[in-house]
Amino acid sequence: IDWTRSHLPNLSAYHQFFLSHDWASTSLGPIKHWPLRLRQVAVTILSNPDPRLVAWGPEYITVYNEACIALLAQKHPLSLGSPAAESWKEIWDQVHPLFSRAKNHGKATKVVSFRLFVNRLESFGLEETYWSFTVSPIVGADGTAVGVLDEFTETTKSVLAERRLGTILELDDRATTASSLKVLWAILLQALERNTKDVAFALLYTVDGIESNNGISMPISDSVPTSKRCNLEGVVGITNDFPAAVSSFDLSEDTDGLSPIFRQAWMSLKPLHLPANCIIPKNSLRGIAPDRVFGEPCKSAVVCPFPPLSGAHIVGFLVLGLNAHRPYDEDYESFVQLLVARLYKSLASIFLPVVQQRSRAVAEKMALYHDSLSKELFRRGQAIEKAEQDFRHFSETAPIAFAVFQADGHPIYRNQAYYDLNGVSRDSAASGRFLSVHPEDAPFVQQQWAHLAAGQMVDPFEYRVSKSSESPRAEFSAMKGYRWMLAHPIPQLNGKGAWDKIVCWYTDITHQKYSELLQTQKLQNELESKELTKNFIDMTCHEIRNPLTAILQSAEGILETPSNAEDVQRFARTITICADHATRITEDILTLSKMDTNLMKLAPGRVRPINVVQQALNIHEAEMQRYGIKSNVVIDRSLEDLRTNTTVFDESRVLQVLINLISNAIKFTRDQPRREIIVTLSSWLNRPVLDANNVPFVPLHGPENDHMLGPEWGNGQDVFIQFSVEDTGIGMSEIEREHLSLHFSQASPKTYKKYDGSGLGMYISRKLAELQGGQIGASSKIGQGTTFTFFIKARRCEPGDSIDGSPITTIKAHRFASEDTSDGHDSPTKPKQNSGSEPSADPNPSLHILVVEDNIINQRVLAQSLRIKGHTVHVANHGGEALDFLCRSTFDSDTPLSTLTQLSVILLDLEMPVMNGLACITRIRELEGSGVITRHVPVIAVTANARPEKIQEALRNGMDAVVTKPFKVHDLVLRIKEVLKDCDRGENAGWKSATPVSV
Template sequence: MPTFGWQDNESPHAQFIRGVDWSATAIGAPETWPQQLHQMIDLILLDPTPSAVMWGDSLTMVYNDGFVEFAGEKHPKLMGGTPMVSYAEVWEAQFAPIIKLGREEGKATRHKDVPLFLKRHGYLEEVFVDYTFIPLTGNNKEVVGFYHTAVETTDQNLARRRTQTLIDIGNHAGIARDMRQYWNAVLKGFENNIWDVPYAIAYEFHNDKERDSESYNGSENRSNSRTRSNRSASFSESVSSSGRITIPRACSLAGVIGKPMTHVPLILNVSIEEEGFHQVVKKAISSGEPVRLEIAHEKTPEWLKSNAQGRAFEEPIRHAVVMPIRPTTRNDTEGLNAIGFVVIGLNPRRSYDDDYQRYTRLWSQQLATSAASVVLLEQENKRQMRLKAQLSINETRFSRFAEMSNVAMWIVNPSGVLIYGNQSWYEQMDVTEGTPGEKGLPAWADCVSDDTRPTLVDAWKSLTGDQIATNFEIRLNPTRATKQSRWVLSSAFPELAEDGSLKAIWGCNTDISHQKLAEELKEQRLLDVLEAKRQSESFIDTVSHEMRNPLSAILQCADGVNTSIMEARQSSEDPDHTDIDREGLDYIVESTQTIILCAQHQKRIINDILTLSKLDARLLEVAPTEVDPVETVKHALRLYQQECQNADVETAIRINQSYDALAIDRVLVDPSRLLQVLINLLGNAIKFTQLQEQRMITITVGASLESPAMLSDGEQYFFPRASKKEPVFGAEWGTGEELFLHFSVNDTGVGLTSAEMKNLFHRFSQASPKTHVTYGGSGLGLFICKELAELQGGRIGVSSTPGKGSDFKFYVKARRATTPPKRELPDRTNTATNSRKQSQSPHGGQKTPEDKDKLRVTHPSYIAPLNRSHSASQNPVVGSPSDANTLHVLIVEDNLINQKVMAQQLKKAKCEVHVANHGADALFFLEKTTFAKGCGPYATPLSIILMDLEMPVMDGLTCIRRIREWQKQGKLTRPVPVIAVTANARNEQITMAQEAGMDDVVTKPFKISELIPKMHTLIDKIST
C-alpha cells in the first residue's frame, strides 16, 4: 500500500521542508516531534487551500505550497520561523489577539475579507484575506499550536471598490448641466475612494486668446469656482464658433481633492517641450489613454513631489496617472478635442497592475462620456438662448460634432419618434429616422431585450412625465452588424420649450458590455439553488426506496402467513381445529419476525423525518426526567436484540471509570432524546458491521464535571457546534450538580476515510454516494443526532479507521436528580455486559454448522441456489411451451430480507429458485445456464430473471445492458426475460429501466400472486 507521509512525499515542496535545518528552530529536529505535528504536516500538504501549522509557544511555521505565493518574499525564511517576526507589521494589531483567544479559550476563529498591510514584495501592500485559526490541543489538554488557512480575496474587494468609483463618476457627472457642474462632479466621483485615489487634480484647457488676456492678469486672486465657470464658457464658445477645440496649450485649475489648494498651481502651460510631466500630459492627450507619471522623476514639478501623506495611508505617493478627458476621439489623433485632464495619485500600497490600469481607463472613458453629454447639453442651451434665428446652422454644427463622436447620440420627440441619431447610434440600432414609437415608447424600443424592457418603460416615464434627467442600463438585441447582444448605459435628459412643455428627449449611449461580464458570478447562486433542489429530490427518492423495500417484505410475509393458515385450515378435517406442522410454524414465526424488523426500519425512517420537521419548525424541546443512564443504554440494546441476533453481532456495555468515580446514580435528562441518538448510532453500527468478519459493538458510558470538548485526549473528534445559544436549565431541572454524560458507540465495521467523515452530520448527506446503494439509509440519522446532542447542551464527533471500524462519541449535559448516599460501587470498570446473554441462541451461544452455512449464504459475495431439487442430467429446454408451468427463477437482490422472503414465496409457488446478490454474480450465473451458447447438457435451467436496480458492485441497469449486449454479440442462444423488481417508483426511473433493456417493471411493494402471471406472460411472449 503506498504511503503519503510528508517524509516520503517526493514533491518539490516536501523536499524543501525536509531540507530545512529544523534542529536550529524552536521545535527541534523532526525525530523529536510529536506524532500530532507529523499528522498536521501531512494534512496541510494534502490541503489545496493555502494553509500552515503554527507549532509551540514560538508558533514555528510549517506551510504548504499554496501558502508560498501568499507569503511572497517572506518565503523561504518564513519556513521554520515565527509569524511574530515575519509578520511584525500586522502581528500586534491583527493576529496577536486571535492567538491569545485561541490559547486561553481554545476557540477557533474565521475572518472574511480582512484588510491587511503586508510587506511581501518589497513594500507595504494592501491585501484582503479570508483566514482561519484553529487551536490544536495535545495530550495535556493545552493548546500546542494552530492550524491556519489564508485565502486572498484582494481582487474581488478591489474590483468592488473601484467599480463603485466608476458608478459614482457616472451618477455625479451624469446630472451635470454645464461644465462648472461637470468639474465639481468629476471630483465628487473620486471623493469617496480615498484608497485608490489619494488625491485628484483637475485641469481644463482654454485657448491662446483667453490665456493671453486672463491667465497672467491677476487670475491667482480669483475664486476657484469663478475660474472654472469662465473656462467652461470659453470652451463652449470655442466649440460653438468653430465646431472643434483648438490645440490645447494653457490650462487652469478646475478643482482638487486630497491636497491643499495653495500647493497646486492655478495655471499650467503644457506646451513646453520638456521631459517628465509635460510629455506625460501630451502623451495622454494625444493617445486618449491614461499615462503613468513617476513622481520621483527629476523633471516632475515640485508641487507634485510633496511628501505629504495620502488620504488613506501614511506613505507618500510614488506614482500618479494623467487621465485625459476627450468627449470624442473621432478623427482626432492628436487630442485636439480634449477639454482637460485629471492627475490622480496612485495607491502607494498597490502596484499599478493590469487591473488597476483597466479601471483608470474605465474612469477616463466614463468622464469622456459624461463630458460629451454635458458639452452637448450646454451647447444646445446656449444655442436656444442666443441663436434661435440660426437653428438650422446650429443643428448642422451639432451634427458635425456628434458624427465625430464615438458615443451614440440620439434625439426623439415626446412621442418617441427618432429625430436624429449619429453614426455611432445607427451602428447600435436597427431603426431609421422618422420611425414611430410603440405606444408612447421611443422608436428603438423593439431593439431592447424583453428582460430590460421594463427598465426602459420606467425611464421613459421619468423623462416624459416627470421631466427628470435619468441614467439607465438596457440590453440591446443582436443586430445584423453585431450578431450579439450588448449592454449600454443610456444618459438622457428632457429638452423643454419656453412654455415649460416637453420639446424633445436628448441622450447618449455608452457600451458597458465588458462591465456586465463581472455579473456572471451571480450564476453561482443559481447553481446553489439547483443543488439544493437535487438534494431534495434525491432525499425523496431515497426515502421512497427505503420505505418500499421493507413494505414489500411485509406484504409478502403477511401474504405468506395468510396462505399458510388458509392451506392448513383447508387441509384440516376438523373445521374447528387447524393443524399446522412444525415447518409451517417456523415459517410463520420467521415471517412475523421479518414483519416486525421491517416495521421497525420504517418506524425509524418516519421518526427521523418527523424529528427533522420539528427541528426545522423549532418545536423540539427537551423534557428532563429522572432516569438511570445505564438503563437507557440497556433499553436501546434490547430494542436491537433481535436484529443483532439475526446478524450475529455481539454487543456490550462498558462503564468507564469516570462514571463510577463521580458516583452517578440517577440524573435529570431527556431519556427520549438520548435514546433517539443511541438508536440511530446503534442502527448505523449494526448496518455497517453485519457483513464484516468480526462483528462487535461496544457502548461505553462515562461522565465528567467539565465539557469533554475542553478535555480532549488528543483526538480532534468533536464537530463544531452550529450557531445556537447554549441551552439554559430551567427550574424543572432541579438544583442538582451539573455534569456531562459521555457515550461512545464503537463498532468493528467498514470504517470511514477522512474525506468521508467530512460529509457526515449534514442534512441529506451520507459518507459517500455508494453508502445508500450498499447499506441503505435516508441520510438524516447523523444530522438528527448532531442536532439532538446540541439541543441537550452537548456535541458529537467521530474517529474512524477504514477497514477497522468507527467510534461515534457524543455527550449531553445533565443534573443529578438528588445527592446520592454513599454506597459501595460495583467493580464494573472496563467490564462488558454482553447483550447476547439476555438472548442466548438455541445452541447456548455456539453456532452449529447449519447456522454457519446460513451466515455464508447471506454474505453479499456468496451465490448459491436455494432449491437444488432439479437434476442437471435431465435438463429440459427452459422456457419452452412444454415447460411453461415450471419456472426456474433467478432473484438478483442485495436486500437479504427481501431476497429471502421472495425466494420462499416463489418456492411455495412451485418455482425453482436461485439467488444472486448483485449484477456481477447474476452475469456469472447466467453463463452457466441454458441461455449461454455452448453451455452443454449439464447447464443450469433458467426461465426468467427478477432483478433489483439499486445494488452494490454492479447495479441492475448496468447488468441488463450487459445482458442485451451479449444477445447482440451472439453469446446467448435466445433473449433472456428480465423483470425489474425495484423500489424506484417514479415514472422517470421506470422509463430509464425500460430503455436500458428491462422487459417489464414491477414496483415494490407487490404480491407474488400478482408477479407470477406477469412472469408466465413474458415467457410466453418471448418464446413465441
C-alpha cells in the first residue's frame, strides 16, 4: 500500500508524477527521507477521490492529491512542495489564521462558503471564489501538530447561483404587479441596485413609440432602427455627472457612443458582450459608485436588447457592467438571459388584456414556484403535517417530475409526473432510484448518486431512459427507443448541517437532444452537398477547358503555321467539333439544373416516333458520313399492330435522349472495322421489363412518375414507345459496365476521351426517361458492341382528341440542307452554285443584314461569316445606332428613294450599352405603329441567355424570333430565310404570335 517506500506496479499517472517530482529542491527533501507521518498522510490523501491538501511544517509546505488539480488550475504544479505563503500569497492573510489555529492550538475549523479572491488564471487576475473547508491538525509521533490537513470543496457556483437567483426572484415577485412600463422600469432598476456584486452599473434605455402619455400603445412594426431615438429611463451604480449616461440620442444616425453598439445588438436580438471601454470612455469608468463589485473598476459589460413583441420593434436596451472578479462564463450569461427573459414576459403581460394578464401572472407564479420549491424545502425544514399534505396534493398535479430521496439514495417520494416520464406505473416501479435507465448510462448515473451519498455536490446531469409505448414524447422515433432526461439534484440540510434529504428535479430534454441530432445531420448534409458541388464545378471546368484548349491550339495552327488548304480544313473541323462539345456541355448543365430545381416541364404534342428517330439521325448525318458509319432504322410490327404510328409525347425530350445515345454510339464505333448503328423502334401496351435483346433496365430512382394528367395529353390509351440504339463498337468489359451504372445513377466527373461527351449524358438520359414514365438500360460485351434501350410512357392518338398546341420547349438542333458540304460544317468560301444546265432563280439570294452587337470581336466574326456566304452586312454597336441606320433604310417613309439603303433583316443583341435590344425593338414597333416605318421590319434577337423566360420577354417586346448562342452561321441563315418567308406571307405582321426558336 505504501508506494512511497518502493515503486509499486500499475500506479496512476498522478502517482507517478508525484514520485518523479523534484522533491529534493524543496524543503521537504527527497521522499525517502520524509518522516513516517508525512508519508502516511501523503498516501492517505492521494487515495482519496475528494480534494485534499496537506500544509506541512512551519512553512506549511503544500502536498495535495489529484482531485485538487482542477481547482488549482495554473497554480499546479508550482504549488506542489512550495510554501503556502508563496503559492497562495493573495489569500494567505485570510487562510493563515485558520492554519495557525489548527497547528499551534490543535483546534479544527470548519468554514462554509468562505470568499477568497484567488489568482488561479493568470490571464484573468483575481477571481471571486467561495470555498467550504475543514482545517484540522496533523499529529506527529511526539504528540505535537506537525502540519495541517485541509479538506475543501469549491462552492462558487452555488453561491453565485443563489445570489443571482435572488435578483431574478425579486424582479419576478414585483414585476407581476407592474401595470405600465414606467413601473416595470422602476422595479427593474431597484432589483439591480440591490445586487452590488454582479451588477457594477446599469443604463436603461427605451426606444421611441413604446408608451405614450395617455397610456399603453403597441410599438410600431420595424425590423431595422430607422428614425428611432433612445431615451434614458434610469441608471444604477453611477454618479449624476457620469458622461456616458446620455439622456437621448439618435439610434439610426449617430456614429459614436452607444448608438452603433445598440444597432449591432438590435440586429442580433441577443445579449452583446463587450469590453467596458467599448461602451463607456475609459476616463468615465471612475464615475461608477465605489460600493459596487468590491470597489474594482469595471472591465466588461453586456448590452441586452429587449426582444420585440409580436410584430413589433425592439422595446429597449439594458447595459450591465459586469463583476471584474468573475469571468463572463456560461453561468453569468444564463443570469443575463434569465433577466431579459423575465422582463420580456412582463412586457408581454403589460400589452395583454387585463384578464389575460392576470391569468398569465398566475401561470408564471406557478412556474416560478416550481423552480423555487427546493429552496422553500431547504428554508422550511420539517414541514408541519398540513403543509406536507398541501405539498403532496400540489406535487401530484404538477407537470414537472421530481422525487425526494434519503441521503443514501433510498426514495421517499416520487410524484406522478416522475412515473410518467420514466414510463412506469407506481405498482410496477422498483424501490431503487434508477427506473428505466438505459443500460449504457446506468454506471454513470450510479456514480453520480454515489457522489451524492458521499456528501458531494453534483451538477445537473443528463442520461437516457428506455422509451415505453406510453411515452408522452413518442414522436421522437429518431432517438432509437429512449428519451433524454436532465436530473438536477439539490441536497437539503438538517438542523445540524448534515445532508438530510435530496430533492431531484427531472426534465424531459428529448426535444433538445433531437434538435442537436438534426443540427448534426444537417451539418453533415451541408458538408456533403458542398463536396458534391465542388466536384461538379471541378468536372465542369475540366470538361470545358479540354475543348477550349483544342480550339486555341487549332486556331494557333491556322494562324502561326504555314498550312495548306487540307490542314486548314482539318483545324477548322477540330474547332467545330470542340465547339459542339462545349455546347453540349452547356446544354447538359442547363438541363441538369432544371431537373434539380423541378423546373423541367413536358410539352406533349402529336408526334410520329419514326420522325423523331430520323431527326436524330439527320443531326448526326455529317459526322457519320465523315467516319463512314452506316445507319439503319428497324420499325417493329408492333407500331402498326398497336396503332402507335402517331402518339402523344414530348418530342424534344425524346430527341435529347436519342442524340445522347447516338453520339455515344458514334464515339465507340468510328474506329472499328465494321461501323454501323441500328435504331429499333417498337411499342408495348404493358410496361416493358426486358427488350428483345434482354437489355436490363436501370431500377427506378423513386416512385413511378405519372406525368400525363393534363388535358393536353388527350384521352387515348396509354402505350409505351421503346427506342433501341445498337452499335458495332468496341463494347464494354465488366468493370466498364459497372462504371456505366454509376453514370446512370449520378453525374460523374470523368472526362471522355477526344471531347465526345461531358460525363452527364447518361445521367440526364436516365432522368429524362424517368420523367416521361420510362426507364433506360444497356447491354454490352467486349468486341460485340453495345445496345442502349429506353422507353417512355405515351398516349395513343384517337380521332376525337384535340391536343392543344402548347409552347414546346426548344432544343438546339443542327439543320442540314441539301446543298451542305459532305462534312456538315460551314466552309469559309462562297456557297456552291447549282451545276444543273437548266437556268433557275438563285436559291440563295443575297440578303442585306444589319448586325447590332456591342462586342467588337463577335461583331466582326459574324459579319465576316455572313459576307463569306455572299450577303451584304452592315454593323451597329448599340440600339441607338441601329435606329439611325433604320431611318436611312428602305423601311423609312420620310427618306428620299435615292438615299435609301437596302435592308432585309436586323440581328439584334439584347445586352448592349447606350440602348439595349429590348428598348430598341420596342421603339421600332412604335415607329411602325405611327407610320414612320412603312412596313414590318424583320428582327431576330441574338442572345447567349437561353432561359425560357428571357426568350418569352424578347418575343413579347416584338422580336420575330430568338436565336441563342452558340450557333452555326449556316443554321442562322436558314432561320433568317424562314422569318423572311413568314413576313412575305404576312404571318409576322402581327409579331406577337411569333414562336421562340433556338438555333
